[in-house]
Amino acid sequence: MSKRTDLLLSFADDELFLGWRNSEWTGIAPFLEEDVAFSSIAQNEIGHARALYELAAAELGTTADELAFDRPPDEYRCAPFVQLRRLEWARTIARHWLYETADEIRLAALKASEEPDIAGIAAKMDREEAYHRMHAEMWIDRLLSTGEGRARLDEALDELWPYALGVLDDQLRPELRRRAEERLGRELPDVAPVSRGVHEAELVALWEEMTMVRRSAPAGTQW
Amino acid sequence: MIFEVFRQERKGQPLQHAGTVDAPDERFAEIYAREQYGRRQESVALWLVPREAVSEIGEFPDEFEMKYRRVDGYSIKARLREARERAGTLEAAPGAGAAE
Numbered sequence: 001m002s003k004r005t006d007l008l009l010s011f012a013d014d015e016l017f018l019g020w021r022n023s024e025w026t027g028i029a030p031f032l033e034e035d036v037a038f039s040s041i042a043q044n045e046i047g048h049a050r051a052l053y054e055l056a057a058a059e060l061g062t063t064a065d066e067l068a069f070d071r072p073p074d075e076y077r078c079a080p081f082v083q084l085r086r087l088e089w090a091r092t093i094a095r096h097w098l099y100e101t102a103d104e105i106r107l108a109a110l111k112a113s114e115e116p117d118i119a120g121i122a123a124k125m126d127r128e129e130a131y132h133r134m135h136a137e138m139w140i141d142r143l144l145s146t147g148e149g150r151a152r153l154d155e156a157l158d159e160l161w162p163y164a165l166g167v168l169d170d171q172l173r174p175e176l177r178r179r180a181e182e183r184l185g186r187e188l189p190d191v192a193p194v195s196r197g198v199h200e201a202e203l204v205a206l207w208e209e210m211t212m213v214r215r216s217a218p219a220g221t222q223w
Numbered sequence: 224m225i226f227e228v229f230r231q232e233r234k235g236q237p238l239q240h241a242g243t244v245d246a247p248d249e250r251f252a253e254i255y256a257r258e259q260y261g262r263r264q265e266s267v268a269l270w271l272v273p274r275e276a277v278s279e280i281g282e283f284p285d286e287f288e289m290k291y292r293r294v295d296g297y298s299i300k301a302r303l304r305e306a307r308e309r310a311g312t313l314e315a316a317p318g319a320g321a322a323e
Contacts, residue, residue, distance in 0.1 A: 138250050
């Protein structure tokens with residue numbers, strides 16, 4: 001598999017799994033308006049995954065659906081960060097903010113790509129991600145505004161930071177640290193990243209659920 | 224805080240009341256309104272107004288029934304009938320039988 005296809009699949013898998021994880025709040029978010037907003041953000045991420053899978057599928061002679069749902073769990077390339085299941089709001093917001101910040105750095109690099117279709121899709125995604133960032137920033141300010149919020153956020157950041165580093169390639173990680181420490185007003189642990197390639201135990205359970213309906217019907221079924 | 228949301232469907236059209244969002248402050252309200260009233264491309268503009276900023280008027284007394292000021296006007300039929308009765312020309316009036 002080419003480096004380009006590998007990159008597209010890694011990115012698509014990140015967006016699909018994060019979208020799926022965020023959608024787990026649908027119906028149980030802290031309040032109704034947030035439920036609608038966060039579910040909509042989750043749908044956007046899955047839409048981004050589809051666009052990226054379509055580019056990869058054209059190169060591999062397959063389809064976006066087959067890439068999203070028909071691979072065995074160990075073939076997914078998503079970062080462990082997006083696999084974690086943490087149905088606790090401060091953790092969700094910490095991951096949301098860290099992911100969107102990492103994503104902004106990654107998208108900026110891809111927008112400068114010499115391959116026009118990759119640069120194009122990155123620019124399109126970034127225009128939607130801008131609203132995800134506004135949402136994440138607003139929640140970070142909210143958490144930072146009280147002692148309890150700050151404490152919960154800090155605890156979540158300590159746990160998630162090595163995972164967040166793992167979303168990006170080596171050369172982009174210092175920029176994530178710089179932005180995160182500046183914005184969050186604290187130092188982040190000096191730890192080894194939990195990089196792409198290993199899978200969290202939660203991945204399989206999520207995969208089972210995500211692919212259940214598709215696996216229940218014979219291949220080629222039209223939905 | 225409750226915000227009243229007004230939505231413009233196409234440029235040049237009036238903004239019409241779309242519903243409300245319940246949000247802790249204006250910043251949250253903008254994000255939520257965008258998601259609830261704009262994510263399907265159904266709006267080109269939204270206005271958000273804190274409910275407290277809305278002045279409501281709900282009483283319109285009309286003690287002397289000045290119907291002639293109302294937009295739907297007033298019925299001339301009954302008055303015409305009275306006038307014709309007074310003048311004794313009721314039977315001769317065209318369509319008099321049907322007037323009620």
